[in-house]
Amino acid sequence: MKKIKRLIKWGLFLYIGMPGFPAITQAQDTYQKLSLQEAISAALANNKTIRLAGLDLRIAESSFNQTQAVFLPQVDLSYTAMSTNNPLNAFGFKLQQRSITQNDFNPALLNHPSATPDYLAQVEVKQPLLNIDMLYMRKGAEKQTEVYRYKTQRTQEYITFETTKAFLQLQLAYQAEKVLAEAGQTAKSVYTFTENHFKQGLIQKSDLLNAQVHVTAVENNLAKARSSILNASDYLGLLMGLPTGKIYSIADEPKTNLLVTDSTQKVLAGRSDFMAMQKAIDASGLMIKSSQMSYLPKLNAFGNYQYNDSRLTGFGANAYLFGIQLSWNIFNGNKTKHVIAAQKLERDKLTVQLAQQKDQSQLELDKAYRDLSDARFEMAQDQAAIDQATEALRILQNRYQQGLVNTTDVLTADTQLSQLKFSLAQAQFTANITRAYIKLLTTTTTTK
Numbered sequence: 001m002k003k004i005k006r007l008i009k010w011g012l013f014l015y016i017g018m019p020g021f022p023a024i025t026q027a028q029d030t031y032q033k034l035s036l037q038e039a040i041s042a043a044l045a046n047n048k049t050i051r052l053a054g055l056d057l058r059i060a061e062s063s064f065n066q067t068q069a070v071f072l073p074q075v076d077l078s079y080t081a082m083s084t085n086n087p088l089n090a091f092g093f094k095l096q097q098r099s100i101t102q103n104d105f106n107p108a109l110l111n112h113p114s115a116t117p118d119y120l121a122q123v124e125v126k127q128p129l130l131n132i133d134m135l136y137m138r139k140g141a142e143k144q145t146e147v148y149r150y151k152t153q154r155t156q157e158y159i160t161f162e163t164t165k166a167f168l169q170l171q172l173a174y175q176a177e178k179v180l181a182e183a184g185q186t187a188k189s190v191y192t193f194t195e196n197h198f199k200q201g202l203i204q205k206s207d208l209l210n211a212q213v214h215v216t217a218v219e220n221n222l223a224k225a226r227s228s229i230l231n232a233s234d235y236l237g238l239l240m241g242l243p244t245g246k247i248y249s250i251a252d253e254p255k256t257n258l259l260v261t262d263s264t265q266k267v268l269a270g271r272s273d274f275m276a277m278q279k280a281i282d283a284s285g286l287m288i289k290s291s292q293m294s295y296l297p298k299l300n301a302f303g304n305y306q307y308n309d310s311r312l313t314g315f316g317a318n319a320y321l322f323g324i325q326l327s328w329n330i331f332n333g334n335k336t337k338h339v340i341a342a343q344k345l346e347r348d349k350l351t352v353q354l355a356q357q358k359d360q361s362q363l364e365l366d367k368a369y370r371d372l373s374d375a376r377f378e379m380a381q382d383q384a385a386i387d388q389a390t391e392a393l394r395i396l397q398n399r400y401q402q403g404l405v406n407t408t409d410v411l412t413a414d415t416q417l418s419q420l421k422f423s424l425a426q427a428q429f430t431a432n433i434t435r436a437y438i439k440l441l442t443t444t445t446t447t448k
Contacts, residue, residue: 026279029251036167038251039240043163046157046241049160053155057148064145065137073127080120090116096308098317121315122306130299133201136290143283150276153445157272161266161312161440163239168433170232171250177225180218183418189215190410194402207407214411270444277354284347289339297328365441368434375431389417 044050084090090113094100097118103109128134190211198208234244269278303322307315393413399405 006390022275032246033251034167034236034248036164038323039167039236040160040163042242043159047159047239048241050152050155050159053148054153057145057152060141060145060148062142064138067134067141070128070131070134071139075123076243078120078124078133080122081117082120083117084230085113085115087111087113089128089286093118093308093310096120096319097310098308117310118308119309119312119314122304124304125302128300128305132296133290133293133298136286136293137277137364139285140283143212143286145281147276147283148280150272150279150445154272154276157443159239159439161436163236164436165231165433166236166239167250168429168436170229170236170248172425172429173225173228173232174250175428176422177222179418179421179425180222182421183414184218184222187211187218187411187414188408190397190400190414194407196198201405202403210407210411214415217356263265264379265365265442267358267365267441268444269358271361271441274354274358275445277350277357281350281354284343285349288310288343288347291336294329294336297326299324299326301325327435361441365435368441370436372431372438375427377426377433378427379431382427384421386417386420386424389413389420393417 082093084093086112091104091110094104179385194203194208194211198205230247233248234248235244236248237244269275301322301324303320305318305320307318309316393410396405396410396413400407400410
């Protein structure tokens with residue numbers, strides 16, 4: 001909700017009122033009309049943050065696919081050229097080539113062989129049979145893909161909220177401009193009336209100067225209001241993944257629901273960010289299990305088929321070798337023990353973080369309901385005050401034209417009315433954005 005407060009403060013500078021520039025709404029036929037649903041659809045389709053989340057998911061899926069190695073064989077093909085005068089290796093080369101003759105047992109040749117070449121073509125195969133630790137590691141990698149799937153969904157939900165917030169900012173900017181334009185009509189008529197009466201010598205110059213100062217101040221703030229529309233349009237374009245520089249006009253205005261909302265609703269465990277955290281905890285548990293299973297023996301098969309020849313292109317002698325290996329790491333310096341201890345602490349940390357995140361979200365939801373109630377009450381109060389201020393301004397204008405009140409009284413009443421109108425717009429903005437935030441806090445996942 002701190003973000004909502006900052007947005008309200010952001011809107012404060014838009015206010016004050018009388019036109020020194022043409023009303024922005026008069027040129028809206030040249031702008032691109034945009035509805036809230038169109039903005040959300042464009043953001044979900046083109047937003048770069050969502051695309052990055054999708055890439056993270058694909059990376060996690062690719063990492064999971066790497067674990068297929070726990071079932072599939074590894075095959076290596078190699079061709080090696082060697083030459084040696086080492087007595088043992090030279091005699092071994094000839095044995096592998098199956099080219100030993102009676103003359104090769106001559107002690108002089110055995111002890112001092114000439115350079116003996118060997119060309120080896122070999123295919124090696126390794127086939128995992130039973131590696132329980134790798135099976136659990138594969139399950140953990142699968143859980144990790146679910147983590148990123150839920151994260152992607154939460155990113156989409158958050159971008160939907162951000163787009164709604166940006167749309168409401170743009171709506172508030174247009175409402176501020178409208179307040180300035182309406183207040184400007186009154187202020188302009190007061191200035192014209194004051195100027196005419198000053199020329200006739202019926203009022204003092206100070207009244208004319210007050211009206212002129214009011215006009216100058218409002219012209220400056222109206223320029224800021226127009227810049228705010230441009231800034232809000234640029235931010236909305238960024239969220240939608242579109243080039244900045246376009247000016248958007250509001251095709252529809254979100255209405256504030258004045259009905260009582262069920263403020264007893266709780267944050268549900270099925271929210272996508274909670275589910276992502278829970279899947280991360282599950283993945284941690286499987287990695288712990290994988291480390292524990294590493295204490296068990298591993299069973300793997302291996303084999304190779306090779307050709308040896310003294311010629312580069314020859315494949316004279318062939319041989320094969322295959323077998324099954326049962327390996328068991330009895331002791332590794334307590335490394336596995338401490339790895340498991342660290343993994344358990346990481347899992348406990350995630351569990352505490354999830355509980356803390358749920359408590360924080362419930363706190364924010366309760367506060368959001370109170371803020372929504374306050375905004376609705378403020379809207380009702382502002383609307384009643386606007387009706388009263390409008391009537392007061394009308395009375396003062398009539399008395400001013402009769403010379404019964406001074407210019408300052410009319411300008412003060414005009415300013416007060418404009419302030420109340422903008423206060424109502426702010427209250428509507430707060431109510432709408434709070435409702436969107438409540439939806440973000442209470443949305444449950446649809447991911448299977």
